[in-house]
Amino acid sequence: MQELEDTLRLPVAGYPPGHQKNLKRNGNTAGKVEGFPAEDRGEETDFFDFDTIPRSKVVLPILDDELEDTLRRIPAVARQIPPRGKTGAWITSDGRLVILARILRMFGFGFSSVLIGVLLATEGLSLVQVSLLLSIALVGSVIEIIFVTLFADRLGRRLMLVCFALLMALGGLAFAFSHNLIVLLLAAFFGTINPSSTSENTPFIAMEQAILPQTCLPEHITDAFARYNLWAQLAGAAGGLTVGLPDILHHFLGVTTRDGVQAMFALYALLGLVTAVLSLLMSEKVESAVRKGPPSIARVHKPLQIKSRSNVFRLSSLFILDAFASGLVVQTIIAFWFRQRFGTSLSTLGLLFFGASLASALSLPIAARLSRRFGLLKTMVFTHLPSQLLLLLVPLMPTFWLAALFLLCRQSLSKMDVPTRQVYAMELVSPEERTAAAGITTMARSIATSMSPLAAGVLLANALFVLGLPFLVAGGLSTLYDLLLYALFRKVPIPSDQ
Incomplete structure (x- = not known):
C-alpha cells in the first residue's frame, strides 16, 4: 500500500x-x-x-x-512479433531469404525431376532400377523429415538448412559425374531429391513452414505462405521449361545430350550451394524459442506437447486422405488419360498443363484475401470442395475441350487450400511446436502421395478406362476429406480467426 x-x-x-x-x-x-x-x-x-x-x-x-x-x-518461450520495418514492410529479410531459397530449390526440382529419368535411361538402367531409386529417394526424405521433427529446434534450424542444402549439392554432383548405381542410390537417399516440380516433400519444408510465421506480422501470415507457394509454383514451371536446354546445346554447340544433362545436374548442385549461403545469411531470429531460451527449458522440451498431439494427429490423418486422393490425378496420370481417351497431341497437352499451372499459381494470393474475410478453415473447405466437384465432371465430358475446360476450372480452385492449410497447421500449435507439426503433416502427405500412382494404375488397367475411375475416386475421397475436416475442426479455436 x-x-x-x-x-x-x-x-x-x-x-x-x-x-x-x-x-x-x-x-x-x-x-x-x-x-x-x-x-x-x-x-x-x-x-x-x-x-x-x-x-x-x-x-x-x-x-x-x-x-x-x-x-x-510463464515459460520463457513467449511468441515474438517481428517489428514493422522502417519502410513499413510486413515481412522481414529472413522471410524473403526463406522464399528465395525455395524459389531456387523448386527451379532445380523443375528440371531435375524430368532429367533424372532421362539420365538413368541414358545410363542403361531398367525400369525396375529407376523405380527403386525413386523409392529410395522417398524413404530418405521421410527419414530426414523425422530427424528434423525431433532435433531441428534443438540443433538449430539454420544449421539444419545449411546441412541439407549441402547434401542437395552433393546429390547433384553425384548425378552429374557418377555412373555407379550404388553411388546414385546413396545420392537419392541423402540428397533430398524431389521427383515433382509442383510439390515438395523434403525436410526443408518442415523447417521453413515453422520459420515463416516468425518473419511477418500476425495479420500477414497467410500472405507470406501464399507468396511462398506462388513463387515456388512459378519457379517449378520455369525449371520445367529448361528441360530442353540439353537439346538446344546439342543443336547449336554440338554438345552431346548426355553431357548436356550432366551440365544441368551441375547447375542443380550450384543451386544447392546458393541455398546453403542464403541459410547462413538468416539471423538468429529464425531459431526456435526453445533453442534461444534457458538450457533448462531446452532439456525438458518435447517436440509436440500432449495438448497439441490430438489436433495434429487428426489433421495429419485427414491430410493422408487428401494427399492419397490428389496422388491419383497427378499430371502423369492426367496426361496418360487424355492421350488415351481423346488422342490429344503432346503440344496440346503441354499448353493444357501450362495453363493449369498458371491458374493454380495465380489463385494463391486470392486465398490470402479470402482467409482474412472468412477464416482459414472456411477458406480451405469452401474452395477445395467445389474443385473436387469439378474434378468429378472431367471424365464425364464427351469432348477434349469440355474436359479441358473443367480441368482448368478445377485447377483454379484446387491449390487455394495449400497456403491456408499450412498456416492452419502452424496456428493449431504453439510457436515452439511448429517444426514438429510441420514435419508430421509433411511426412503424412509424402507417404500417402507415394502410394497413389500404383493405385491409379490399377484403376486405369481395366475395361472401365473410359470412365476415368482415378478422377471419380479422387473427387469422392477429397470431398469426404473436406466434409470431415469441417466437421472435426469447425469448433477448434485458432488465434488468427479470433
Whole structure:
C-alpha cells in the first residue's frame, strides 16, 4: 500500500493544463490551491485528480505477490512479433531469404525431376532400377523429415538448412559425374531429391513452414505462405521449361545430350550451394524459442506437447486422405488419360498443363484475401470442395475441350487450400511446436502421395478406362476429406480467426 500512496502523489507535470493554472506557491505552480480556505488545506497539501491515475497503478501493487507468482510460472518461450520495418514492410529479410531459397530449390526440382529419368535411361538402367531409386529417394526424405521433427529446434534450424542444402549439392554432383548405381542410390537417399516440380516433400519444408510465421506480422501470415507457394509454383514451371536446354546445346554447340544433362545436374548442385549461403545469411531470429531460451527449458522440451498431439494427429490423418486422393490425378496420370481417351497431341497437352499451372499459381494470393474475410478453415473447405466437384465432371465430358475446360476450372480452385492449410497447421500449435507439426503433416502427405500412382494404375488397367475411375475416386475421397475436416475442426479455436 505504501507504493500505492507514493503513486497517488503525482507531480504537477502530470496534471491536466486546466488544473495547473489554479496551483500557486510563492509565485510558482507547485503547492497551495487558490480558492480553498486555509483551514481546509495544509501548507504542503498536494493536489491530484483521480482521472489522471492509470488503472494499472492502482491494481498492480495490491496484487503484487500474486502477479509475481503468476509471471514466474510463464515459460520463457513467449511468441515474438517481428517489428514493422522502417519502410513499413510486413515481412522481414529472413522471410524473403526463406522464399528465395525455395524459389531456387523448386527451379532445380523443375528440371531435375524430368532429367533424372532421362539420365538413368541414358545410363542403361531398367525400369525396375529407376523405380527403386525413386523409392529410395522417398524413404530418405521421410527419414530426414523425422530427424528434423525431433532435433531441428534443438540443433538449430539454420544449421539444419545449411546441412541439407549441402547434401542437395552433393546429390547433384553425384548425378552429374557418377555412373555407379550404388553411388546414385546413396545420392537419392541423402540428397533430398524431389521427383515433382509442383510439390515438395523434403525436410526443408518442415523447417521453413515453422520459420515463416516468425518473419511477418500476425495479420500477414497467410500472405507470406501464399507468396511462398506462388513463387515456388512459378519457379517449378520455369525449371520445367529448361528441360530442353540439353537439346538446344546439342543443336547449336554440338554438345552431346548426355553431357548436356550432366551440365544441368551441375547447375542443380550450384543451386544447392546458393541455398546453403542464403541459410547462413538468416539471423538468429529464425531459431526456435526453445533453442534461444534457458538450457533448462531446452532439456525438458518435447517436440509436440500432449495438448497439441490430438489436433495434429487428426489433421495429419485427414491430410493422408487428401494427399492419397490428389496422388491419383497427378499430371502423369492426367496426361496418360487424355492421350488415351481423346488422342490429344503432346503440344496440346503441354499448353493444357501450362495453363493449369498458371491458374493454380495465380489463385494463391486470392486465398490470402479470402482467409482474412472468412477464416482459414472456411477458406480451405469452401474452395477445395467445389474443385473436387469439378474434378468429378472431367471424365464425364464427351469432348477434349469440355474436359479441358473443367480441368482448368478445377485447377483454379484446387491449390487455394495449400497456403491456408499450412498456416492452419502452424496456428493449431504453439510457436515452439511448429517444426514438429510441420514435419508430421509433411511426412503424412509424402507417404500417402507415394502410394497413389500404383493405385491409379490399377484403376486405369481395366475395361472401365473410359470412365476415368482415378478422377471419380479422387473427387469422392477429397470431398469426404473436406466434409470431415469441417466437421472435426469447425469448433477448434485458432488465434488468427479470433
